[in-house]
Amino acid sequence: xxxxxxxxxxxxxxxxxxxxxxxxxxxxxxxxxxxxxxxxxxxxxxxxxxxxxxxxxxxxxxxxxxxxxxxxxxxxxxxxxxxxxxxxxxxxxxxxxxxxxxxxxxxxxxxxxxxxxxxxxxxxxxxxxxxxxxxxxxxxxxxxxxxxxxxxxxxxxxxxxxxxxxxxxxxxxxxxxxxxxxxxxxxxxxxxxxxxxxxxxxxxxxxxxxxx
Numbered sequence: 001x002x003x004x005x006x007x008x009x010x011x012x013x014x015x016x017x018x019x020x021x022x023x024x025x026x027x028x029x030x031x032x033x034x035x036x037x038x039x040x041x042x043x044x045x046x047x048x049x050x051x052x053x054x055x056x057x058x059x060x061x062x063x064x065x066x067x068x069x070x071x072x073x074x075x076x077x078x079x080x081x082x083x084x085x086x087x088x089x090x091x092x093x094x095x096x097x098x099x100x101x102x103x104x105x106x107x108x109x110x111x112x113x114x115x116x117x118x119x120x121x122x123x124x125x126x127x128x129x130x131x132x133x134x135x136x137x138x139x140x141x142x143x144x145x146x147x148x149x150x151x152x153x154x155x156x157x158x159x160x161x162x163x164x165x166x167x168x169x170x171x172x173x174x175x176x177x178x179x180x181x182x183x184x185x186x187x188x189x190x191x192x193x194x195x196x197x198x199x200x201x202x203x204x205x206x207x208x209x210x211x212x
Contacts, residue, residue, distance in 0.1 A: 003121045010118035017112045024108060028101045035094045042087055089156045096149040103142045110135045124201030132198050136191035143184035 110131045117125055 006123065007119055007121050010115050014112065014115050014119055017108055017115065021105075021108050021112070024101070024104050028105075031097060031101065035097065038090065039094065042090060085156050089153050092149065092153050092156065096145060096153075099145040100142065103138050103145070107135060107138050110138065122205070124198060124205045126199065126202045129195050129198035129202055132191055133195035136188050136195060139184050139191060140188040143181070143188065146181060146184065 114128050114131050114135070117123065117128060
C-alpha cells in the first residue's frame, strides 16, 4: 500500500518537475535576452541607457529611490567613476542571475533523477544517494552566490556614491541591504544528512536483495 502511494506521488512529482523544467527554459531565455539587451544598450549606447525616465533604480540588492516624479538620468550627471560603478553593478547582477539559473537547472535535473526510481518503487540506491548529496552542494553554491552578491554589489555603489547624493534638484538615497539568509545553509545540511540516509537505505536494499 505504502509503495503504491509512493509511486503515485513520485509520478505526480515527476510531471510537476517536467513542467518546472520547461518554465525554467522559458525564464532563462527571457532573462538572458533582457540581460543581453541591457548590456548592449549600457555599453554601446550609454546615452540611451541614462536617458530613461525612472523614479527608482534597482540593481540586485542595491536600491536608489528618487523622491517625487520620475526624472530622466543624464549621463553627464554621473562622473566616470560613478558610471563605471553602475556598469560594474549591473554586470555583477547579471552574473548572479546566471548563477541562479544554472543552480535551478542543476537542482531540477537532480530532482528528476531522484524521483525517477521512486516511480518504480525503488527509492534507495547508491545513485540516488549521490544525487541527493550533489543537490546539497547546489544549495550551498546558491547560498554562497546569494551572500556574495548581497554584500559585494552594495559595496560597489557605496564606494562610488556614498550614502546620499544629489541629482539636479533631487536628493537620492542609497539603501544597501546586506543579507545572510541562513535557510539555504540549513537546507544544505539537511540534504547532506538525507544523502547518508539514502546511502544507508541503499546498503540495506542491497543486503535484502542478496539475501533473497
